[in-house]
Amino acid sequence: MKKKVKIKRGWMNYFLVGIFLFMIIFPFVSAGVGIKWDKESTMVPEKTKTCLTYFIYNPWDNNVYAKIELSEELQDIIKSQENEAKLIPSGTSSAEAIPVEFCFKTPKIYERDCWIGDSLICKQECNEEMKIYSGEVLVREVSESEFTGSGSGGSATQMSVSAPLKVRVKCVAHERNYSFIYAVIAVIAAILLAINIIKEKRKYKNVKKKKEDGEENEKSSDKKKSKKKK
Amino acid sequence: MDKRIYNGILIGILVISLALLFFSNVNAITGRATEGSTYSNVTIEKYLAIEMSPNLSAGIDFGTIETLGVDNYNATENYNGTSNSTLYWITVSEDSNTAVDLCTRANAPMANAGGAEIPLVNESFASNVTVSDLNDPSLSNAIDYTTNYQEGHFDVPVGNTSYWRFWLDAPLGQETGNYNNTIYFQGSNVGSGC
Numbered sequence: 001m002k003k004k005v006k007i008k009r010g011w012m013n014y015f016l017v018g019i020f021l022f023m024i025i026f027p028f029v030s031a032g033v034g035i036k037w038d039k040e041s042t043m044v045p046e047k048t049k050t051c052l053t054y055f056i057y058n059p060w061d062n063n064v065y066a067k068i069e070l071s072e073e074l075q076d077i078i079k080s081q082e083n084e085a086k087l088i089p090s091g092t093s094s095a096e097a098i099p100v101e102f103c104f105k106t107p108k109i110y111e112r113d114c115w116i117g118d119s120l121i122c123k124q125e126c127n128e129e130m131k132i133y134s135g136e137v138l139v140r141e142v143s144e145s146e147f148t149g150s151g152s153g154g155s156a157t158q159m160s161v162s163a164p165l166k167v168r169v170k171c172v173a174h175e176r177n178y179s180f181i182y183a184v185i186a187v188i189a190a191i192l193l194a195i196n197i198i199k200e201k202r203k204y205k206n207v208k209k210k211k212e213d214g215e216e217n218e219k220s221s222d223k224k225k226s227k228k229k230k
Numbered sequence: 231m232d233k234r235i236y237n238g239i240l241i242g243i244l245v246i247s248l249a250l251l252f253f254s255n256v257n258a259i260t261g262r263a264t265e266g267s268t269y270s271n272v273t274i275e276k277y278l279a280i281e282m283s284p285n286l287s288a289g290i291d292f293g294t295i296e297t298l299g300v301d302n303y304n305a306t307e308n309y310n311g312t313s314n315s316t317l318y319w320i321t322v323s324e325d326s327n328t329a330v331d332l333c334t335r336a337n338a339p340m341a342n343a344g345g346a347e348i349p350l351v352n353e354s355f356a357s358n359v360t361v362s363d364l365n366d367p368s369l370s371n372a373i374d375y376t377t378n379y380q381e382g383h384f385d386v387p388v389g390n391t392s393y394w395r396f397w398l399d400a401p402l403g404q405e406t407g408n409y410n411n412t413i414y415f416q417g418s419n420v421g422s423g424c
Contacts, residue, residue, distance in 0.1 A: 031287040034279025034323060059325040060281050094277040094325050136418070154291040155340065155353070155396075155413045159282050162418040179254050186247035193240040196233065
């Protein structure tokens with residue numbers, strides 16, 4: 001019985017040594033990541049939210065964490081972005097790539113000629129050159145050292161793959177929009193009409209009341225007269 | 231003015247205003263189509279994947295430099311592969327449909343905990359080869375690091391490996407300490423540049 005326990009302990013020690021060696025070797029695994037895309041440019045009107053989908057894959061032997069980022073040139077128009085690192089399992093082929101969506105909102109760029117403030121009774125002529133944001137969508141491999149911190153000297157390394165992206169901000173030309181004036185006139189006309197209708201109703205009620213009162217007075221005077229006759 | 235006429239005018243103004251409001255916000259009123267059409271569509275996809283070697287993933291280690299005034303001090307794995315090849319490499323996966331341009335940059339000069347720096351011109355790399363031996367990648371092709379992406383190895387074909395070596399100059403009078411920075415590698419489809 002004691003022998004069996006000893007044998008078990010022996011195997012346990014080997015197992016622990018194995019785990020220890022694995023832990024030492026583990027940082028020296030290769031790391032890789034892939035990107036798949038089907039859109040390199042997009043044309044969006046100003047002040048419009050747009051979402052694009054990119055695909056991340058990992059045809060290699062080790063799991064990796066990866067996250068999607070935009071290059072500096074595109075940072076100006078970012079509205080929201082999934083910032084969490086995603087686990088991309090080993091052996092994920094390009095055909096099984098994992099979709100990751102990121103969204104951005106184009107800023108107001110082109111000047112408008114407005115009569116009131118910055119947004120009422122405006123026209124847009126689009127004489128300016130089209131604004132193009134040109135940059136890259138990056139899939140960055142998040143290395144182990146980013147999670148735990150590396151204490152050794154030398155240069156840490158990081159890897160990313162990128163896809164080019166051009167965002168053309170479309171200027172939509174339009175004549176002066178008088179909607180605001182039409183709306184104001186409609187509201188004023190509706191208010192005046194409502195006032196008139198209410199006034200007329202009140203007048204009609206007053207006349208009706210007076211009529212009813214007059215009739216009642218007549219009836220009562222008739223009764224008095226008939227009583228006197230009697 | 232007769233109130234009925236007055237109300238009629240107000241109703242007229244209201245209707246006309248609403249109609250103008252409606253038509254000024256309707257961009258297109260389509261007529262009857264007289265042409266037939268069919269749909270034509272194609273989606274062009276690109277995909278690429280790259281992998282760093284285990285030694286490159288672990289970082290570029292220059293070990294301990296005990297004598298200052300050394301130029302082109304080798305990174306520890308520069309010649310540790312078979313036939314003195316380098317163990318720093320980046321492979322373009324077979325599961326890619328485009329060749330890859332590899333670019334590299336440093337985030338900053340190597341610095342120690344006290345803030346002393348080794349200028350970036352002292353850290354260099356060479357690549358541009360898909361086969362490595364004692365001679366290649368060669369020091370004669372070394373390029374100094376900068377904080378902007380620059381060409382590492384362009385047009386690496388699908389399924390091929392790009393080999394890299396790294397060197398460091400440790401000038402006289404350099405403060406002692408553990409110096410660190412981060413080196414970035416970026417792969418993009420061929421023709422994109424850096």
